[in-house]
Every structure is written in C-alpha cells, then in structure tokens.
Amino acid sequence: MSEPLKLGIIGLGRAFTLMLPTFTSHPLIEMVAASDPRAEARERFAKEFGAKVFEDVEALCAEGEVQAVYVASPHQFHVDHVKLAAAHGKHVLVEKPMALSLPESKEMIEVAAKANIKLIVGHSHSYDLPYLRTREMIRTRAYGRVRMINALNFTDFLYRPRRPEELDTRAGGGVVFSQAAHQVDIVRLLSPSMAKSVRAFTGNWDASRPTEGAYTAQIGFEDGSFASLTYSGYAHFDTDEFMGWWGELGQMGEPEISYGRARRGLRNARTAAEEIELKSRRAYGPAGRDDFRVESALAHNHFGFVIVSCERADLRPLPQGIAVYGDDKRHVEELKSPKIPRAEVVDELYDAVVRDRPPLHSGEWGLATLEICLAILESAKSGREVELLHQI
DSSP, rough: OOOEEEEEEOOHHHHHHHHHHHHHHOTTTTEEEEEOOOOHHHHHHHHHHHOEEESSSSHHHHHHHOOEEEEESOOGHHHHHHHHHHHHTOEEOSSSSSSSSSHHHHHHHHHHHHHTOOOOEOGGGSSSHHHHHHHHHHHTTTTOOOOEEEEOOOOOOGSSSOGGGOOOOGOOOOOIIIIIHHHHHHHHHHHOOOEEEEEEEEEOOTTOOOOEEEEEEEEEESSOOEEEEEEEEESOGGGGGGGTOOOOTTBBBBHHHHHHHHHHTTTTTHHHHHHHHHHHHHSTTBBBBGGGGGOOOOOOOOSSEEEEEEEEEEEEETTEEEEEEEESSEEEEEEEOOOOOOHHHHHHHHHHSOOOOOOOOOOHHHHHHHHHHHHHHHHHHSSSSOOOOOOO
16 A cells, blocks of 8 residues: 555635545545634544644645645635745645636746646546546547537536625636636547637626626637537536436436525525625535535546547547447447546546656646636637637
8 A cells, every 4th residue: 555645735615525525535645734714614624634724824834744735725815825835845736727817827837846846736527537538539549530529518506605706707706717627628638639729708697696607618729620618507407417417526416306406595695794604504614524425326527518529439428438429339438436536636646746747737737728718708808719829
C-alpha cells in the first residue's frame, strides 16, 4: 500500500461536500486539516476526522503536516488561496473555474512553477471515467476522425440556494462560470484538435435570478471539426431523463418526487439572508459526514447528453459505459460500477504529486477552459465570433 497524500481543505462548503465521499473512501488521501470561516464547520471537521482546523487560510497553508491543499473556496478567492499555498510549498487542487480572468489564471500558473508545486484544476466532469474511456477509443482512430460533438444538459442549477455573488456574473456567478467549465472540459477532452473560435448566445430570463441561466455555444476546432454546447439551469426539463434517470453524481433519481423541488424550496426564502441560510443547511457543518455518505448502488458521474460523431461511428458516453453506433451494428462497451465516486480526481492528484506524472488537468488546461467560458460571455455580448489564443 502506498502512503496516503496528506490533504488540507480550504473551504468546507458545497464543493467540498461533493468530494467528501471521495476523500473519505479513497485509500490514497488523508484529510489532516481544514480552514473555514464558520466555527461550526471547523468544530465538526475536527471532531469527525481528528484533524487540525484553522479560521485563517494562511495558517492552514503553513501547517507542516499538509502536503497538498484542495481549494474549494468561492471562485473569487481562488487566486489568493493558490498564491498562499504556493508560498508555503503546498501542491494544489483548485476547483473550477480556476479564476475569473485570464491574467489571474496566468499568475496562478507562474507562482506554481516558481514554487515548483503541482497545480491541478478540478474537479470537473471531464475526470469521469466514461469520458476518459471515450477519449481513449477516439485516439485509437478505430472509428475514424472526430467530425462533430454535441453536448446538452438541462438542470435546476439556477434555483438551488445561492449567495448573492453567485447570481452576479461580474463576481463569477451564473451558469457560464460554474457549469460551462464542465461542458467545455468534456468537449476539449474528447476532441483531438485544439479549439479555434467560439460563437455563443446566453439567456438571462428571470429578473429575480439576474445572471446567465442558459447558453448555447459553437466551438470551431483547428482540424475543421466543431462542437455544439447547450445548457439550461432553469429547472424545467431534466437531461437525466436521457440517462435512464441516473443523476449527475451517479445516483438513481426519483423524478416523480424530485420534479420542481428546487423551485419549491426556494419559495421558503423570501430574502437574501434566508436564501443564504437555506444554502448553508446543504453545506458541511450543520450536516456531518454521514449526511453525504454514498449508500446506494452507483453509476459513473455524467454531465448530460454527449455524443461524438466520428467518420465511422457515433460514440455516446453513458453512466455504465459507452454506446457505439457503428456503420452496421451498435453495442455498448460496459464499464464496471465505481466503488469510490470521483476516484479519478484523487488518482490524478496523487500521480502528479507523488509519482511526478504530468497531470491532464494542469493549470494550462484550466486556463484554456476559462478562455472559452469568457469567450462565451464575450460573444453573447458582442454578437461576434471570438478567436481563441490560449488553447492547448
């Protein structure tokens, strides 16, 4: 058995709760410290994990036992927290989007290189095994070249409880920063060619949620292929219906019970303060590790309907495998059910830090994805196609 990587957590909010089942189950991770401004979250973390806790992020980064940090703080704090980690020689896994601007992203990459630490951006759904396996199949060229990729996702994202800045695009709010990062990552992962330009439209259709709740974007690639990305977080149709009602996090859904739940819950929050309180109930602190435990049978995570059109087949990643629609027949290349949700994130982090393997989701990777997210906003505002300059 390899020695686990000793991890410090910056931010015990919603992003952390999604990774909590992974961190508690994966043998290559040991959570040894955390920082959060909320006393109740710190106290519960210390009690449940026997770990050190800090109110101050720099104090966590200075803790000698910590080898790497997971930056799960709100978007606007990522750059400062990565710089603090780098200053103390800690490797970094930073949540997407890595930053809110390209200069910030470049600064993060530079400080990581100067400090000789690994900088990895995630998690996003491009870590999910069905997409990684589809990428491998594409690169065998057994189905010919990729010609077109379509990605479609409809969720209730905009009506989940939010802090005010999460509804302000200038502060990193809305679906483009938080959700396009997933979709763009997946499409970039699956395309063998670099993205060249973006043409996009965005939707901002609810004055009470004044940020982008939907977008559609076309990405042109250098080899002449193209991709179409569509997302809506307006809580009507749910793309899980296309996935056999397997949910985004690999759990079996209950559509008759869950339909309209997000909007109904939000009606109980009449003020911003009440909505913040509603959100805090979903975070670590008021609830403990058992509330986020994965107990039911799991499929792999997904991010809606994705289909890759190659010259001799269409490939469709699914929660249980990859459906192949060939010239003469169709079949499914099955994948084993995951024992640990999102294990691929820890695997990549561990390989980079301990085994010195170049990560796929590097800082440069995260910058390229952010460039496309920003191009979606710019194109929608200007009505013009936006050329890309920082792709890898």
